[in-house]
Amino acid sequence: MENTDKMAAISPVKLGVDSKFQFKCHKDVKCYTKCCRGISIILTPYDIIRLKNRLQLSSEEFLAIYTKPELMEKTDLPVITLKLLDDELTSCPFVRDTGCIVYEDRPTACRYYPLGVASLSHKEGADDDGFYFFVNEPHCLGFEEDREWTVKEWRKDQGVDIHDEINAEWTDLLVRKRSFPQNIKLTDKSKQLFFMVSYNIDKFKQFVFESTFLTRYDTEKEIIEKIKDNETALLQFGLKWLKDILFNYKNFEFNQEKQSVSVKE
Incomplete structure (x- = not known):
């Protein structure tokens, strides 16, 4: 999450998973909920999935x-951003003076704050341990609180580690597509599949x-049963299928005789 009014004036600091920082946000901090505006x-x-079910x-x-x-x-891939309120502060639609009304199901970016992610890949076996940044926004008084963390902690x-694990195939798709030459574009049909x-x-x-x-x-029948009533499993299944359809990553094994495909576990 970023405050667009302040970001240009502040230089981010590169962090790794073991880097330490000081931060605590609570209702008694005078700037409480200010980071949820603009x-x-x-x-x-x-x-x-979390928000629509909530x-x-x-x-x-x-x-x-x-x-x-x-x-x-x-x-050139479609992404979804949260639509802000048309009020004086361009507020998040879920923020109130008393806090966030969907806090338990808040977005990944909100969970990360005051950290951001510069390297998107969270797949097991990735080349690095992560590239994070920590931005000390002038309005935020949470940095003055006496609570120290590592990025990993x-x-x-x-709970952002769980979000990253579930979204890992999706973020990997973004990273892989970003590495393609700019003249290589996906078809409108491919973008529609990605969006769906x-x-x-x-x-x-x-x-x-x-x-x-x-x-x-x-x-496989076990997979069909699993994805039938589990949206998270269905999402992860879909992302593996999408990766093969768009980028031919061989997440699926094709059966020439049946003109069909089975998922690799």
């Missing part, structure tokens, strides 16, 4: 009410179970 928040696929909305309802689509620079405390799998889990579930998907892709 912000830009990219929502991850798991964020949308609000008891369908994927399409949540997307229509609370988000706006944008194209990510250097990837903060990620675990905020990433952000509209309800539509993707229909696509899998109410179309010819399972007759064309020979998916």
